Amino acid sequence: MEINPAVTFVHERSVMHAKRPKVLIVGAGLGGLALGMILEKSDTPYEIFERAPEVKPLGSAISLTSTSAPLFKQLGLWDELLSLSKELDAIQVVTHPGLETAFIIPAVENAAKRYGAEARLLPRPILYDLMLRQIPKERIHLGKKILSTQQGGNSVLIRCTDRSEYEGDILVGADGAYSAVRQNLYAQLKMDNKLPASDALPLPFTNVCLVGQTRPLTLEEFPDLAKAKSQFKNILSKDKPYAWITFTTEQSSICYLCIQFLDSESSKDNDAFKNSEWGPEAAQAMCNEVKDFPIVSGGEKQLTLGDLFNWSSKDLISKVMLEEKIFKTWGHCRTVLMGDGGEGGNSAFHDAITLANYIHALPDHPIAEEIEDAFKLYKKERISWVEDAFSASQAFRNMVDAGAKATITRFMLKKMPKWVGGIIERKILSNRPQIYFLPRDETPVIMPPAPQASLHLKRPESKKKPQLQEEKIQTPEAVVAADDAEQIPQPV
Template structure:
């Protein structure tokens, strides 16, 4: 395929057969699989390319608040999702080594009545499996490590390490914090002096994390499993730069996350690693360092993290870097980024997966609203509208995640943050709740979720889209001019 950046077809769509733009999705993470599941419900052709020869989803728990319920209902998987997950309405803040509960963060309102659904949590691998079953196997190509990409006015091309090439009309980078698609795109823009200086800087990271999931346990081994809701316990160390979390699951397993907060010296020690997924050796080394930390199981027997590690298959554990950055450049020509590829959020706020799914909803809306045979200019206008719609929500989530990270860190500032959280006025809680839970995007081209709620959903520009007639061009300005800044969200994030 000859990709000519100078060529942009000018054509009369009424004289050409209907052809939907083909989408190449690089990365079979939560965002990429969700986008694939959505496109499967439309007439848009797509393929997903994953660099690993088999998908081995690692990680701990994934909490999807009610803001994802409309999408899961539109995809027809809400009931199955509920059967695989547990309701999560509280988080206990505990201090170590005395293991005293300092306070409990609870959802005091009726979530179903307020915003349509409760928060539910499930192991990350379980969510992966659910989403993968929505994508036909022939659409998912494993062992396809992308080495280079090329784009121009007449298409996109990816080249993989096994020598294969694939052509399409749109390229979506959903391949994580160290996205090959982003690196290729940024290299092109840098040559053309179109890349902002901040996008060339490395991603900062302030902590590392050990994550995993135990085998199925009995109530005798871990008494909290007898409770119907997720038991989410966040333990903060008084004298060490660590915090650790445990979560019970519907599968009678326990998911865990252990955070190490880096100083200048420990940051340099970890800086040698340039990939977000480290090997088993690094995970085992961290296990040895933190195994004596106490945990709360809901019973009389005093357990430690070492007990969880002993119950955990080694392949279920990994050590990861927790970068934090929102890139300025999300798209150019026919290439667009989503999820961690363009905004990496600290997991302390629990919103990384939510924002990946929301990216997929909004991006799919704009792709679906493209005309047949879209030219590069029309595609780039769609990507511009996608970024404009998503950026305020991503920025608010970034601020909230940073605030939660600060709350569980060590030192005086986190103590002040915890005091503020414990004694937060109701109006501030309401402002934060409104910002986080009013943004419930839906797909405009599938039947809407019409669940009645007290909290009105935030305005969603892409919900007003429609596909233009053959002789018309798409126009996003009518929808976008109504999009408003969200001062309440900003205040809420600052208050937190």
């Protein structure tokens, strides 16, 4: 099967049988599953392709803020999510050696009344299972490692290493930092001299992370489990390039992660495997390196990360790379990229909501230009929020890292006036996107959400000519301007 990008059939939509664009999603991480869950509620056909031959419950904890609550409420999953999670308490930042409290980052006050929901914490495998159950099994294809992709004016094609091929209208890369979809797309753009120079640079590789979760523990083993809210303890080393974090869960387990900050030399030791995961031997080697690091359990007995490792199934402890970069190229022709979820999740969920809105608003039998225009609007709506999330992530890294920059960052956090923190909080938590084609989440809130262009989309009538016009899929600026009369609140 071949695709000739130079050939585009001219079709008259008014005489064609209505056909929705088929979406091929590469990557069954949180981002890919979120997009699948949303499309499952629409009339848009889709399939998900995952390189792993089986689904393994890997990962640590996920903190879902009020910015993701509307998604789960609209999908009818909020009550179940509440039963599986704990409300997140204040973040206690502790220094080592000494295990002295450096400062406390308080939880958002009255979050449910102000923003619609409090932050919830649950194990990543538990959330993954909840999401996976919303998608029919026949929609997910495991063991499908992408070999190549090809796109043209009429369709997009993916080829897998097992020699299978799949054709669709839209290709979504939600397969991680070293995305096969991104690599294929960028290689083609580079050949055509259309790839920005910054996108061709290697990903910054600055830290690795060990993640896992224990079996259910008793209160004698870990006294902090008795507390109603999830205990978030972030331990910073004064003399080692590490930070480690523990969380208590509704399932009485302890989720944990240990971050190693790499310099130019240590980066070389970890650079040989350019992928998002290593084998169990690499995880075990890192466990041996950090097993004596102390943790805070709420009891008198001094525990270490090694105790958590002993309480965990060894094949469910994993070592992952954490890379962060904002790419300029988000999509081209029929291919688009989105977040895979990583250990965070909220940003990937927002990508999924926004992208699903613009895909759903496409006409029947969309041509490549219409699809590409929709991708541009998707990026335009998301880019400022992604940049803000990137800055927040960098600030967190500066806080937990070693050296003068970390010391200054922690000092500024401790001395930050409450009103400044309030401004930052309102800006972050105003980003509460919703799916435009499902019933709205009408939870009463004190602080309304920021304007969302894709919330005001409307699918064109199927007999219209193939054209993406403002009255069909409007730009964010047009939507905001049109809604000024309705006094939609602006983000703080």
